Amino acid sequence: MILINYLKSTILSKFVMAVTGIILVLFIIGHCIGNMQLFIGRESFNSYAYFLQERIGELLWIMRIGLILSLIFHVVTSIRLKFLNLGAKPKKYEVKNYVKAKLTSRTMIWTGIMIFAFVTYHILQFTTGTIYPGDYNRTDYYTTNAMSVKKLGSDECCTKSREATAKDAIINYRGNQYETAGNHPIISERHDAYGMVIHGFRRPIVAILYIIGMILLGFHLNHAIQSAFQTLGYNNPKYFNKIVVGSTVLSTLIVLCFISLPITIIFGLVGGGV
Amino acid sequence: MKLTLYIWRQKNAADKGHMEKYQLNDVMEDMSFLEMLDVLNEDLILKGKEPVAFDHDCREGICGACSLTINGVPHGPEKATTTCQLHMRKFKDGDSIYIEPFRAKAFPVIKDLVVDRSAFDRIMQAGGFIGVSTGNAPDAHSVPVSKKNADLAMDAAACIGCGACVAACPNAAAMLFVAAKVSQFALLPQGQPERKKRVLSMVSQMQKEGFGACTNFYECEAVCPKQVSVRFIAKMNRDYLCSRVTEAVEV
Numbered sequence: 001m002i003l004i005n006y007l008k009s010t011i012l013s014k015f016v017m018a019v020t021g022i023i024l025v026l027f028i029i030g031h032c033i034g035n036m037q038l039f040i041g042r043e044s045f046n047s048y049a050y051f052l053q054e055r056i057g058e059l060l061w062i063m064r065i066g067l068i069l070s071l072i073f074h075v076v077t078s079i080r081l082k083f084l085n086l087g088a089k090p091k092k093y094e095v096k097n098y099v100k101a102k103l104t105s106r107t108m109i110w111t112g113i114m115i116f117a118f119v120t121y122h123i124l125q126f127t128t129g130t131i132y133p134g135d136y137n138r139t140d141y142y143t144t145n146a147m148s149v150k151k152l153g154s155d156e157c158c159t160k161s162r163e164a165t166a167k168d169a170i171i172n173y174r175g176n177q178y179e180t181a182g183n184h185p186i187i188s189e190r191h192d193a194y195g196m197v198i199h200g201f202r203r204p205i206v207a208i209l210y211i212i213g214m215i216l217l218g219f220h221l222n223h224a225i226q227s228a229f230q231t232l233g234y235n236n237p238k239y240f241n242k243i244v245v246g247s248t249v250l251s252t253l254i255v256l257c258f259i260s261l262p263i264t265i266i267f268g269l270v271g272g273g274v
Numbered sequence: 275m276k277l278t279l280y281i282w283r284q285k286n287a288a289d290k291g292h293m294e295k296y297q298l299n300d301v302m303e304d305m306s307f308l309e310m311l312d313v314l315n316e317d318l319i320l321k322g323k324e325p326v327a328f329d330h331d332c333r334e335g336i337c338g339a340c341s342l343t344i345n346g347v348p349h350g351p352e353k354a355t356t357t358c359q360l361h362m363r364k365f366k367d368g369d370s371i372y373i374e375p376f377r378a379k380a381f382p383v384i385k386d387l388v389v390d391r392s393a394f395d396r397i398m399q400a401g402g403f404i405g406v407s408t409g410n411a412p413d414a415h416s417v418p419v420s421k422k423n424a425d426l427a428m429d430a431a432a433c434i435g436c437g438a439c440v441a442a443c444p445n446a447a448a449m450l451f452v453a454a455k456v457s458q459f460a461l462l463p464q465g466q467p468e469r470k471k472r473v474l475s476m477v478s479q480m481q482k483e484g485f486g487a488c489t490n491f492y493e494c495e496a497v498c499p500k501q502v503s504v505r506f507i508a509k510m511n512r513d514y515l516c517s518r519v520t521e522a523v524e525v
Contacts, residue, residue: 008481009477009481009518010447010481010486010487010488011477011487011488011510011511011514011515012515012518013487014487014488014511015511015515081487081489084445084486084487085444085445085446085447085486085487085489087379087484087486088378088379088380088445088446088447088484088485088486089377089378089379089443089444089445089446089486090379091377092377093343093346093374093377094280094282094293094372094374095345095346095372095374096346097345097346097347098346098491098493099347099442099493099496099497100491100492100493100495100496101444101491101492101493101496105489105490105491106444106491108489223490226490227489227490229508230490230504230507230508230511231488231490231508231511232508232511232512233508233509233511233512233515234508235504235505235507235508235509236505237505240505
């Protein structure tokens with residue numbers, strides 16, 4: 001019960017909003033930097049995905065649990081505060097003019113709800129592979145010269161599960177059928193996250209939803225980042241203006257980085273050979 | 275100048291209330307906003323109608339009694355000005371002006387444009403006393419106060435408790451008011467002995483009164499006739515967290 005006791009205090013609730021928000025923003029920045037490796041290429045992106053999934057799997061789950069808890073606290077607290085705030089102003093003005101409150105600050109709950117819906121969809125697509133399993137279940141094969149190769153014969157391994165594909169690869173390796181032109185036998189395989197992203201974003205609906213989701217995120221963060229500083233008490237006339245500007249710059253950068261992926265992919269600038 | 279006024283009329287706290295239209299034909303631009311309402315009321319009284327009830331006292335912009343949300347902005351369009359110091363020269367001939375009471379659950383309407391702001395008084399009472407000796411005024415230099423802190427404390431103490439911050443806030447939060455009242459003592463040596471208890475008590479009372487939570491719209495700062503800065507809210511948040519962690523007293 002001590003965990004929800006903080007909800008009784010509006011200021012403590014705001015602290016929880018700010019702290020969980022900062023955790024989520026740090027994750028978003030990390031996710032954004034990770035995504036940028038897609039521009040380096042398949043090798044880099046897939047080894048990054050492999051590193052996260054296989055090398056630091058346990059740590060990844062600790063991070064995931066932390067993020068999920070942060071998200072739960074962020075959402076629950078915001079909903080509770082929204083109802084409290086609606087109750088505090090039961091009668092609205094017939095005419096209302098805002099002097100300083102921006103559209104971004106006044107729509108936090110709505111952008112928040114839409115971002116939540118987007119994140120759910122995003123996880124179902126790229127983390128669990130529930131939506132478009134064909135895009136998700138791709139395997140990247142490696143030969144003794146450690147370069148990613150295409151499976152000879154049919155490129156489509158997508159309908160099979162990862163286990164079945166692995167078995168295939170081993171049997172076929174014995175049968176000497178999976179070889180590159182340089183006669184390097186296949187020695188390993190890993191999840192083709194690169195192919196998954198490229199194929200995913202080639203669907204216009206996925207790309208459009210992603211871009212919309214990221215612009216909403218930008219709206220949300222534009223108010224949120226500087227707001228967290230204010231809530232936590234870091235407002236000093238010397239640097240608060242810079243924090244407000246920095247909040248806009250950072251949120252814009254995050255949006256541009258994220259939407260650069262679907263835009264370059266859909267125009268064929270990245271991942272053309274996949 | 276000619277004006278069309280839309281004014282909130284409400285007989286009493288139980289009445290539902292409605293907007294009513296009035297036409298004023300001879301408004302002088304040198305009148306204050308309240309004088310314009312006085313003219314309207316004289317006209318209404320002559321016609322045997324109920325005059326519009328509104329709060330006012332000093333009419334010098336220092337008491338915090340006047341309120342009114344004018345065209346959706348508490349204290350009207352002019353920056354850092356109370357309604358009583360707003361002059362009709364800020365409006366144009368033929369303008370329509372919407373006049374509503376300050377809206378908040380914690381500020382129930384008593385009649386027409388008059389709201390009950392005694393929630394603010396109860397927050398001040400919850401803040402309690404400061405532990406200084408009474409009697410003769412002490413020597414001015416007996417308690418050193420830095421110039422910077424004295425100025426900041428004065429900036430906070432400029433709050434006249436009018437409630438415009440609550441009226442402007444979409445959440446009806448009273449954070450700017452409470453932050454100003456907490457900070458004016460927290461910045462001075464005389465306020466230190468009860469500093470932690472004070473912030474906890476006043477915030478606790480603020481919540482009991484049914485004010486909303488701060489969403490950092492900064493709308494309060496924009497309409498404050500005394501230009502109290504939202505920096506004081508950040509300062510109160512710091513004080514509050516520190517006091518919650520360190521103060522043993524249950525509030």
